[in-house]
Amino acid sequence: MTTPASSSPIGSAVHGRRLVLAMLLVVYTFNFLDRQILSILAGPIQADLGFSDTQMGLLGGSAFALLYAILGIPFALVADRTSRSWTIAISLGVWSGFTALCGFVTGFWQMFLARVGVGVGEAGGVAPSYALIADYFPPQSRARALAVYSLGIPLGSAAGVLFGARIAAAFDWRTAFIGLGLAGLIVAIPFKFLVKDRARQSPLPLAGGAGGGQKLEAAPSQPTPNPSRRREGDIISVFATLARKKSFWLLSLGAGSSSLCGYGLAFWLPSLMQRSFGLDLVATGQFIGGILLIGGVAGVLAGGWLGDRLGGGDRAMYARVPAIAFVIAVPLFAAAFLSSSPATAFAFAVVPQALAYIWLAPVITAIQHLVPAEQRATASASFLFINNAIGLGLGTLVLGALSDAMTASYGAEALRYAMLAALGFYLIAALLMALGATALRKDWVEG
Template sequence: MTDPTKRAPIRQGWRTHACLVLLLVVYVFNFVDRQILSILAQPIKAELNLTDAQLGWLGGFAFAFVYTVLGIPAALMAQKLGRVRLITAALLVWSAATAACGLATSWFNLALGRFGVGVGEAGGVAPSQSLISDLYPPAHRARAMAVFSLGVPLGSGLGIMFGGLLAATFDWRHAFVTIGLAGVVFAPLFFFGTRRHDVQTQTDRVPALDRLHRLMRNRSLWLISLGASLSSVIGYGLMFWLPSVFMRSFKATLMSASFSFGLIVLIGGAIGILSGGFVADRLGAKSPRAFVLVPAAAYLLCIPAYGVVLMMPGFAFDTGAGFVLLILAQALGLVWMGPVLASLHHVVEAPDRALASAVFLFITNLIGLGFGSWIMGIISDYLSYNYAANALKMAVTGGLVFYGLGAGCFLLTALTLKSDWKTSPISD
């Protein structure tokens, strides 16, 4: 591999954009494999006789624990091994683990498979974000991060749609195996298509512990991470449990729930992420505070958008108005990704970007992904004595308060962001 200290960074051109697309495809696989369990939750629950708390643990903490613990070591390893090599190896591991989930015969076996998915995905996102920051100048970084973040709705939506189709046509085991093997096949294509782009503009000989301590003193990094963490509690909770809410409270079939929710995630997520990146780049050129104020406003609008569909009698998700409102809510919930990820890379030095992403992912995934679906599953089990089939809907609706908490953290970040900004939004 070319010495990153001797090679100029690859700047925008078709090869740079092609590299971004390949990173996006890997991120799509990341979220397909991460979220497929949500649409398969009902048939898995029936066959393996699981509770909502057990399902929520599998969908959240079982994955998030190893994902967060290994994320920071993986980011440090990326500088020595090379980011593209690490991402390729990570894709192979988590795809194989996803396929292995299809062989599970008990809750314990399925938990081992989810641990494996978390081990692999720990090496995927932070190195990818670091590579994108090196490939794109600050003026275009929020949009580039937004394009990369399309992996969230694309992966989640496609995983839900194809997972539901495979489960309905065959069974839930075929869904895991088929989708897992697809990632294994793509891994070498990704490696040979991106390895020449793995360059870094700056190096840092500061010891890893000193660099980590440097990040720990960054006020904006902590506030950004806390805001994203709190909102991710409900964001991941909704992503995991809404298909089950559709089936339990709105009497949807597996196929209709997977198709409807898959479209909502795909359309709403793409609109929200792209618009958030575009608006933040435009407004951020005048004031860095726009990178957190835009997501804060979107979070506050999420609460009534989701609340109307979930709580108003007769306002079903599969009506025209309900479907459109859920697309709007999904869009608002994902506006944050481009602006927040870009601001994260603006408040740290260039050599610290992969490590900063890993710290950010450690905090957000441990809190949001680790506890979001699990807590709502526990609350659903508790409420089931009084609310029966609507217990899960009540648990999810109550969780909307976390959007307000996330918005509050981003509003506080607006007070510190300008002083912590390392680069001008219009120059590197």
């Protein structure tokens, strides 16, 4: 009699890793929900507390990135040496608590410190999640698994603007921070009960696919201690390995350049729709949410599919696909920003929004394959340090400062032209990714 997949050893393993991936996706959704809610609430906050565009730029990126980029590496090292799932659960609780505290601030520096706290919490979430996915999924399906996880970016960003706008319109911006922060605190409890670490010797086999015929080995709920592996995971050893690889620097700097533009546009687009297109808070939330849910989700999934499909035959495609996507995205974004109606802007913005997200799964997968398995979280954190220091640290601030500087010449349209100027960073990202493609073939570590 045929055993149902759900009750067979391999079927149970597949079900288990899908549950883990689903829970990681929920946490990552809250990550970007709490990170991006400030963008839709920028108008009400500025009206209430009198912040300038430059100050909002600092709050939207630099305050968050101040410790987020730095602490990601030591937190990832702790996760590699102890428990990745515990690190993620505690991080979720911390950043959700500080999100709720944002609802009680009365001035710029209070808000600045609260956003720093959100960044401290989120520093322990992403890199351990990348590594945990690599522990559970075999190489031939990792890009798709990381693409599903990366759906947290458009889903969380969309949820942030949609719920933030509606709550703020019904109550006020303070209630939006408090309510969404408390929701994240509640999620942290079931996450730890459902997500367990597993042994890191080899990923679970696929059912009915590559590796599906292999015998499934028992996977303990906690990693098996191995002193030699822990020594290999030493932060100096990981840095030394990555520093020798040209592809790491080119992909990290390319991602950072794209994130500078991406984070900046994501933060300031709601303000553009209100200032230049005349949308109210709720309509702006629907506009941004629609672009993210349609374009963002499609782009993330397409990146995962293209990474596994093309990267299996040529590792260079993990970098070339993002490079091509960035080049195509630039003129389409420009057309959206220069359009005269919200409907036209939406039509032009959906496709480049998808193209701007394609890089996530291929590049993140490539970073996982630059080091041995026991060093993945620390390697991911090293990549995220560069990406976030540039992207998060500078993106919203650069666009805010440009908007203030251009106000004398362009008046109310200054933000529109600041966003157009920022598109040049996507072209820089494309160049760096293209240069890193060939080196990636030589630097790739199988397994």
